[in-house]
Amino acid sequence: MTYDLIIIGSGPAGYVGAIKAGQRGLKTLVIDKKYIGGMCLNWGCIPTKSILESAKTYQKVLHAADFGVTGIKAEEIAFDWQQAVTRTRKIVAKLSRGIEFLWKKNGVEFLRAEAKIISPTQVEADKRVFETKNILIATGSRPAPRDDFPDALSLEDLYSLPVLPEKPLLVGRGANLVELAQFFQMIGKAPIILADDLPLMPALDASLEDFMLKKMSKAKIPLIPVIDAQIKDKSVSYKDKDYPFDMVINAGFRSAVLPQMEPQLKLEDGFIATDRRHMSSTDGIYAAGDVNGKGYLAHVASAQALEVIDSIMGVDLPDEERRYPLNIYTDPELAQIGMTEAQIKAQGIDYQVKQYSMSANGKALTEGSSEGFIRIIHETKYNQVLGVQMVSANATDLISEAGILMELEGSTYELARTIHAHPTVSEIYMDAGGMDG
Amino acid sequence: MRYIFKFPDIGEGLDEGKIIEWYVEKGQSIQSGDALVKMETDKVVTDIPSPKSGVISARYGSIGDSIKVGSALVEIDIEGVEAKDAQDINQEEPAKAVTESVDEEGFGGVVGTIELAGDGAYLPAGDEGISSPNEPKARKKALATPVARAMAKDLGIDINQVVGTGPAGRVTKKDIESHRPPAPQRSVGSIETPRQRTEPLSQIRKTIAKNMLRSKQNTAHMAIMEEVEVSTLIEARSRLNEALKHDQIKLSYLPFIIQAIARALKKHPVLNAELDMENERIIYKDYINLGIAMDTDDGLVVPVIHDADKKSLTDLAHEIKSLADKARERKLTLDDLKDGTFSITSYGSIGGYFAVPVIAYPQVAIFGIGRIAQKPVVKDGEIVIGNIMPISMSVDHRIVDGAEVSRFVNDVLSYLKDPILLLA
Numbered sequence: 001m002t003y004d005l006i007i008i009g010s011g012p013a014g015y016v017g018a019i020k021a022g023q024r025g026l027k028t029l030v031i032d033k034k035y036i037g038g039m040c041l042n043w044g045c046i047p048t049k050s051i052l053e054s055a056k057t058y059q060k061v062l063h064a065a066d067f068g069v070t071g072i073k074a075e076e077i078a079f080d081w082q083q084a085v086t087r088t089r090k091i092v093a094k095l096s097r098g099i100e101f102l103w104k105k106n107g108v109e110f111l112r113a114e115a116k117i118i119s120p121t122q123v124e125a126d127k128r129v130f131e132t133k134n135i136l137i138a139t140g141s142r143p144a145p146r147d148d149f150p151d152a153l154s155l156e157d158l159y160s161l162p163v164l165p166e167k168p169l170l171v172g173r174g175a176n177l178v179e180l181a182q183f184f185q186m187i188g189k190a191p192i193i194l195a196d197d198l199p200l201m202p203a204l205d206a207s208l209e210d211f212m213l214k215k216m217s218k219a220k221i222p223l224i225p226v227i228d229a230q231i232k233d234k235s236v237s238y239k240d241k242d243y244p245f246d247m248v249i250n251a252g253f254r255s256a257v258l259p260q261m262e263p264q265l266k267l268e269d270g271f272i273a274t275d276r277r278h279m280s281s282t283d284g285i286y287a288a289g290d291v292n293g294k295g296y297l298a299h300v301a302s303a304q305a306l307e308v309i310d311s312i313m314g315v316d317l318p319d320e321e322r323r324y325p326l327n328i329y330t331d332p333e334l335a336q337i338g339m340t341e342a343q344i345k346a347q348g349i350d351y352q353v354k355q356y357s358m359s360a361n362g363k364a365l366t367e368g369s370s371e372g373f374i375r376i377i378h379e380t381k382y383n384q385v386l387g388v389q390m391v392s393a394n395a396t397d398l399i400s401e402a403g404i405l406m407e408l409e410g411s412t413y414e415l416a417r418t419i420h421a422h423p424t425v426s427e428i429y430m431d432a433g434g435m436d437g
Numbered sequence: 438m439r440y441i442f443k444f445p446d447i448g449e450g451l452d453e454g455k456i457i458e459w460y461v462e463k464g465q466s467i468q469s470g471d472a473l474v475k476m477e478t479d480k481v482v483t484d485i486p487s488p489k490s491g492v493i494s495a496r497y498g499s500i501g502d503s504i505k506v507g508s509a510l511v512e513i514d515i516e517g518v519e520a521k522d523a524q525d526i527n528q529e530e531p532a533k534a535v536t537e538s539v540d541e542e543g544f545g546g547v548v549g550t551i552e553l554a555g556d557g558a559y560l561p562a563g564d565e566g567i568s569s570p571n572e573p574k575a576r577k578k579a580l581a582t583p584v585a586r587a588m589a590k591d592l593g594i595d596i597n598q599v600v601g602t603g604p605a606g607r608v609t610k611k612d613i614e615s616h617r618p619p620a621p622q623r624s625v626g627s628i629e630t631p632r633q634r635t636e637p638l639s640q641i642r643k644t645i646a647k648n649m650l651r652s653k654q655n656t657a658h659m660a661i662m663e664e665v666e667v668s669t670l671i672e673a674r675s676r677l678n679e680a681l682k683h684d685q686i687k688l689s690y691l692p693f694i695i696q697a698i699a700r701a702l703k704k705h706p707v708l709n710a711e712l713d714m715e716n717e718r719i720i721y722k723d724y725i726n727l728g729i730a731m732d733t734d735d736g737l738v739v740p741v742i743h744d745a746d747k748k749s750l751t752d753l754a755h756e757i758k759s760l761a762d763k764a765r766e767r768k769l770t771l772d773d774l775k776d777g778t779f780s781i782t783s784y785g786s787i788g789g790y791f792a793v794p795v796i797a798y799p800q801v802a803i804f805g806i807g808r809i810a811q812k813p814v815v816k817d818g819e820i821v822i823g824n825i826m827p828i829s830m831s832v833d834h835r836i837v838d839g840a841e842v843s844r845f846v847n848d849v850l851s852y853l854k855d856p857i858l859l860l861a
């Protein structure tokens with residue numbers, strides 16, 4: 001028996017691709033050596049958001065008295081890490097059952113085993129050889145192991161810790177690191193960031209990075225560039241000051257997880273090189289998600305996998321790359337879509353920034369989270385919106401309004417004209433869109 | 438599985454056609470190859486065959502509607518085809534679909550391509566455009582993005598005339614940009630002055646321009662010119678015409694030239710071939726289909742005389758006349774224009790001795806006939822009046838070398854010099 005498609009890896013690329021393949025009538029087998037849902041579901045997107053929500057709730061309760069909720073004794077409020085993990089596990093289990101259900105419904109088969117590509121049409125797993133017409137590699141990525149901290153804890157291992165460290169040293173760069181630092185800080189720990197480089201979040205607009213760095217500095221989270229640091233056994237010294245730590249967590253940039261494969265596929269910086277259709281250097285072998293190095297986000301992985309299925313079905317893909325939101329689930333949340341100001345400037349486009357502060361937003365004030373702003377960047381001829389950045393509670397959801405607007409090539413006029421309900425945080429779009437100039 | 442069949446590019450460069458007649462109804466079963474619709478373009482009236490068997494699940498456009506190339510014509514539910522098989526279909530012919538060469542243009546020869554099955558025929562996973570890929574007529578107000586609207590207004594473009602390529606045919610900024618002719622002030626400054634004017638290119642002119650350039654860019658043109666004394670031919674022709682007086686047909690020189698060339702091609706098959714660079718091979722054609730360049734009011738067309746080697750002089754004369762009539766009345770069908778293997782242009786009928794005609798790529802050569810004129814020639818050591826026919830031939834030097842071309846020309850000319858040899 002020959003499969004139409006074997007997918008290696010069941011993360012956001014693998015499982016979403018499998019469902020669509022099933023719906024398109026392709027005979028599909030998914031092989032994963034670990035858990036259904038991959039990094040994203042089991043250790044990444046979902047668990048981190050779950051523990052961050054626990055931390056945000058902890059903070060809210062600490063400040064409950066401000067909202068008129070009394071009777072809670074501050075000294076009795078505690079953060080129960082094990083309970084936070086248990087809650088996380090329940091969410092993960094529910095979501096992974098959902099995936100299994102959708103696979104079954106669409107005739108997708110699943111095998112738990114390590115997969116090895118032995119030819120462009122053969123995959124070996126569980127001591128068996130499976131024949132297939134197409135292969136989708138969706139094996140994801142992990143932080144590159146570090147020479148300076150070879151024993152650093154990985155993000156996956158965090159959830160197995162019985163007790164959290166008091167002074168974790170977070171080494172690396174990127175969104176995961178920032179979220180984690182804030183998580184520790186919110187629950188009363190004293191994280192230290194040892195940054196591989198600055199900006200910490202290079203894909204973000206400078207306005208968002210600036211906001212977050214200020215916020216962390218106010219929260220007294222030390223930010224130490226690794227080149228200026230001296231690393232000793234259990235402390236880092238920087239500018240004549242010692243920062244002791246009790247655990248190191250590796251939140252560094254990511255490197256591809258490659259399956260064993262024959263033929264050897266062409267790599268670029270260690271990631272599988274792919275074309276617009278996400279086809280590797282060998283016909284019929286595709287790579288989607290983190291493993292191709294085009295983006296390190298779950299929704300990007302899923303979108304790519306859908307394009308792979310389109311490709312297999314013979315659909316031509318549009319030339320242009322897709323636009324996607326970039327979200328950081330801190331408190332307040334950071335979100336952006338489209339081009340950053342620097343990118344717009346570099347293209348020589350005449351542009352204008354409409355910036356509006358959250359502090360004038362009624363709903364944000366009632367929720368006690370009036371920190372933040374929205375920035376809408378548009379070109380000046382038709383006022384077409386080219387990029388949006390925002391900082392607010394739930395910015396990661398609110399950014400979708402900008403996503404649709406940009407997908408439809410909208411301008412600030414549509415934002416200003418659309419009646420937004422009052423009071424909502426989303427009113428900020430209307431307010432900013434209607435600004436003069 | 439649903440398959441969207443888009444109006445294929447019949448004769449490259451023509452970007453729309455008018456529906457003359459529908460042959461199929463919604464719900465009707467069809468076989469691949471069955472005619473779906475009769476379309477009229479600037480150049481031809483032709484039946485568009487279905488690339489797949491199945492059941493028509495939707496039809497786009499009514500009689501008289503203009504359909505842009507690339508817009509959906511019909512949707513076909515492919516019977517019993519699971520997506521898997523459909524995938525196979527696609528893998529055999531990646532992206533390209535079935536293409537056939539069609540000769541279609543003039544003097545230098547212009548070549549078009551018909552795409553029988555448009556690409557992108559499967560619905561994308563995103564299900565975009567599933568609802569109405571093409572109903573420009575049915576919808577009064579075009580679906581368009583806000584910025585596209587603002588831009589169209591700004592540039593004075595009627596947005597309802599713009600073909601949308603976005604989801605469900607939505608007109609996007611890019612569509613407006615590509616719809617508008619390049620902004621004059623940007624490219625050449627203001628070009629409308631009292632001493633010059635501009636006129637948009639007609640479809641045919643665009644086709645000619647594109648194909649001429651394609652030929653020049655893809656071949657290594659080489660030309661050869663020669664003269665031949667045709668007094669015997671002239672006499673043979675007038676005697677034959679005398680004999681055919683009552684047959685309502687008059688032979689021109691063309692049937693003789695066609696026969697001469699067809700015979701010579703048999704001896705020199707490389708001139709009746711095609712270079713397949715991609716696969717590093719030459720494709721020899723076992724049939725001789727001669728394209729004849731014809732001047733019409735609309736522009737030049739090159740209808741094809743199929744199996745020219747098997748036709749008598751009078752057959753050829755009838756066929757030339759019928760093709761010329763059709764060309765004039767714009768009634769040439771796609772079949773009349775396709776599958777040429779070699780072309781002939783009689784530029785001399787208007788004027789000119791020598792020329793360097795452009796090959797109808799991917800053919801190998803084009804043979805041009807100049808104006809016959811009386812000239813002094815030396816015969817048996819004396820100067821006498823001769824009848825000289827100049828000829829010019831362009832060949833693709835990639836495929837064939839000069840020596841072989843000269844041998845071919847010698848053969849053709851020997852028939853023209855002494856047409857009795859055609860009887861052999």
Ligand SMILES: Cc1cc2nc3c(=O)[nH]c(=O)nc-3n(C[C@H](O)[C@H](O)[C@H](O)COP(=O)(O)OP(=O)(O)OC[C@H]3O[C@@H](n4cnc5c(N)ncnc54)[C@H](O)[C@@H]3O)c2cc1C
Binds near residue numbers: 031041046140176289
């Ligand atoms: C802490 C953290 C937080 C994150 N938060 C977010 C977020 O909020 N939003 C967001 O968009 N992205 C987030 N990401 C990124 C996101 O997790 C990844 O972009 C996403 O998981 C990539 O999906 P994938 O399908 O490419 O690979 P993965 O999800 O990594 O899945 C790969 C799968 O392949 C399997 N596999 C590997 N090799 C083999 C083999 N040889 N045989 C069989 N199976 C194999 C693995 O077991 C794994 O299950 C986060 C990442 C981390 C680490």
